[in-house]
Amino acid sequence: MPEGTVLTIPIATIHHDKEIWGEDANEFKPTRFENGVTRSGKHPNALLSFSSGPRSCIGQNFAMIEAKAVIPVILQRFSFSLSPKYVHAPMDVITLRPKFGLPMILKSLEM
Template sequence: MTMVLLETLRLYNPALFIQRKPIADITLGALKIPKGCAIVIPVPIMHRDKKVWGEDADEFNPLRFQNGVTKTAKVPHALLSFAIGPRSCIGQNFAMLEAKAVMAVILQKFSFTISPNYVHAPVDLFSLKPKFGVPVILRLLDE
């Protein structure tokens, strides 16, 4: 379940951008970034970079996480779903635990499929959301 959640967050991360300001002048490759200059990191673009994630970067493949998050891509900290470093999301462990608990409860009693009426149209407002919602068909499992 962890691998499915991580792959879902990689492809459809709710946060579209991460903004940072360096506290000192830094150099990234040939790029020099002065202290205090705002840097905007486009998470969806980073998460689909074929140089980092491989040729199947646009495909849903939870097995890419089978050896852990840091061994998934060519860069150990390529997954930015909860950011990285000292300003990473303080609630990331709780969010993952909560998502797993909710999914475990739902999957014990129901099967679900996406409605044939579903139209795939992600839209970026404040965060990434399905433009027309996600209609789901729930079926009670036989006991």
């Protein structure tokens, strides 16, 4: 590589690669991770949400524990639905995200 060359890893592309994730790569399928992240795809380092190796995200373990603790509590107390104002426009900026945000309608499940 010439000096000054910028290399990027197309994370969103890798996360939707049918050779790694199967024909349903574009589907939301949390069950593909039921045996752990390293066994979810055809390569143990296919999921790069927190990077990989010695320079991976220092907060990865905390983020996963926090998600496992907080998300169930939120789901027990609220129902979620997409707002009619939502415009589907995926945007690739390091990771895939909604270009115009993700407006949601929350309803309390507590009486």
